[in-house]
Amino acid sequence: MSETNGSSNGALLEVSHVKQYFPVKSGVLVDRTVANVHAVNDVTFTLREGETLGLVGESGCGKTTLSRTVLKLLDATDGTIRFRGMDITRINRRAMRPLRREMQMVFQDPFASLNPRKRIGQILGTPLKQRGLSGGAIDKEARRLLDVVGLMPEHVNRFPHEFSGGQRQRIGIARALAMEPKLIVLDEPVSALDVSIQAQIINLLEDLQDEFALTYLFVAHDLSVVRHVSDRIAVMYLGKIMELSPAAELYSKPIHPYTDALLSAIPIPDPRENRARERVVVGGEPPNPIDPPPGCVFHTRCPRATEVCREVVPPLTQYANEHMAACHHPLNVTPEEIAAATFSDASPADAGDAKPDYVPAGGNGAPPPRPVADQAD
Numbered sequence: 001m002s003e004t005n006g007s008s009n010g011a012l013l014e015v016s017h018v019k020q021y022f023p024v025k026s027g028v029l030v031d032r033t034v035a036n037v038h039a040v041n042d043v044t045f046t047l048r049e050g051e052t053l054g055l056v057g058e059s060g061c062g063k064t065t066l067s068r069t070v071l072k073l074l075d076a077t078d079g080t081i082r083f084r085g086m087d088i089t090r091i092n093r094r095a096m097r098p099l100r101r102e103m104q105m106v107f108q109d110p111f112a113s114l115n116p117r118k119r120i121g122q123i124l125g126t127p128l129k130q131r132g133l134s135g136g137a138i139d140k141e142a143r144r145l146l147d148v149v150g151l152m153p154e155h156v157n158r159f160p161h162e163f164s165g166g167q168r169q170r171i172g173i174a175r176a177l178a179m180e181p182k183l184i185v186l187d188e189p190v191s192a193l194d195v196s197i198q199a200q201i202i203n204l205l206e207d208l209q210d211e212f213a214l215t216y217l218f219v220a221h222d223l224s225v226v227r228h229v230s231d232r233i234a235v236m237y238l239g240k241i242m243e244l245s246p247a248a249e250l251y252s253k254p255i256h257p258y259t260d261a262l263l264s265a266i267p268i269p270d271p272r273e274n275r276a277r278e279r280v281v282v283g284g285e286p287p288n289p290i291d292p293p294p295g296c297v298f299h300t301r302c303p304r305a306t307e308v309c310r311e312v313v314p315p316l317t318q319y320a321n322e323h324m325a326a327c328h329h330p331l332n333v334t335p336e337e338i339a340a341a342t343f344s345d346a347s348p349a350d351a352g353d354a355k356p357d358y359v360p361a362g363g364n365g366a367p368p369p370r371p372v373a374d375q376a377d
């Protein structure tokens with residue numbers, strides 16, 4: 001294990017070619033591994049100190065598995081995870097314990113993630129004890145934390161069922177803060193809440209980030225939730241990163257057809273604008289992660305897919321402005337931008353190395369959209 005006080009490049013977390021495969025077992029007397037669920041399949045990204053990286057993709061694409069793997073709640077099948085420059089991929093529980101405090105998670109379901117038989121003071125007391133507090137200091141700190149997340153200090157005496165969904169999520173956030181973390185993984189923290197409450201929780205998270213210099217990995221299944229909170233956004237599909245870009249640019253200039261399809265699924269408040277917008281409909285379901293398709297994993301649903309997409313894994317191509325996308329026939333880029341683009345080291349190990357093709361806007365000379373019936377290869 002190499003150990004430093006911090007990474008040289010300002011990165012808090014560096015995830016390099018990480019895989020998480022879940023074995024599928026079969027057999028009567030002896031369990032044999034007959035296949036693997038490729039839940040996370042060669043993912044590379046960096047999380048800089050103080051930033052929010054949005055992680056977006058459909059249900060089952062591997063967001064939670066990736067989150068749990070980078071927090072070492074699951075051991076990675078392959079790849080490297082560095083936290084503050086330190087390789088934590090294979091360190092044991094004991095060595096991990098002091099670091100565990102610095103890496104916390106807030107879960108999607110504020111109802112399921114709090115023990116219904118414990119008072120809030122006890123729920124917050126557990127991490128505060130681990131932090132080394134005792135006696136009256138625990139009670140004092142628990143009350144302070146409730147105040148920080150917008151609840152009443154006297155709520156320490158209540159049980160979880162006495163709170164609304166939004167309030168319970170505030171308690172979940174207070175529990176994460178109790179450890180004085182540097183990194184918080186927020187796994188769909190507002191998906192279970194009413195829209196009006198979602199905005200309050202997102203505002204709270206933004207305020208806390210400024211106050212405590214927190215770094216967030218913010219997981220969501222649609223692009224509307226992460227739009228205003230993220231500095232950068234990674235789009236994930238079937239265990240792989242399809243596109244990673246500064247947040248504003250992802251919405252104004254999506255390069256990957258899957259991102260384009262996710263964007264066109266977001267309703268626009270103005271109904272006229274909504275009707276006028278060209279919708280990109282992606283038919284069908286994602287393929288089974290036990291047997292991911294060859295080439296580009298999105299090719300079975302992509303309207304722009306051609307032969308090369310079915311055979312060659314697209315590399316992550318690095319465009320200007322830290323914008324990366326894994327597509328042989330990218331959208332919204334000029335021939336000059338493609339010429340200036342480079343192969344990214346974040347590309348999966350089995351990716352090809354050819355540059356993407358230029359496809360003119362409007363489809364002139366573009367790979368023709370395939371009929372829907374053709375798309376299930």
Ligand SMILES: Nc1ncnc2c1ncn2[C@@H]1O[C@H](COP(=O)(O)OP(=O)(O)OP(=O)(O)O)[C@@H](O)[C@H]1O
Nearest residue numbers: 022037039058059060061062063064065066221289
């Ligand atoms: N412990 C496990 N054993 C086997 N397969 C698993 C396990 N955990 C997750 N998977 C599978 O791994 C894939 C990724 O699941 P994951 O929960 O990470 O997706 P997700 O993007 O978080 O989805 P959602 O948006 O529904 O929360 C899915 O196919 C899932 O069925």
Ligand code: SF4
Nearest residue numbers: 296299302309327328
């Ligand atoms: S590589 Fe091909 S199949 Fe994959 S997203 Fe690009 S055009 Fe579609």
Ligand SMILES: [Mg+2]
Nearest residue numbers: 063064065187
């Ligand atoms: Mg999930």
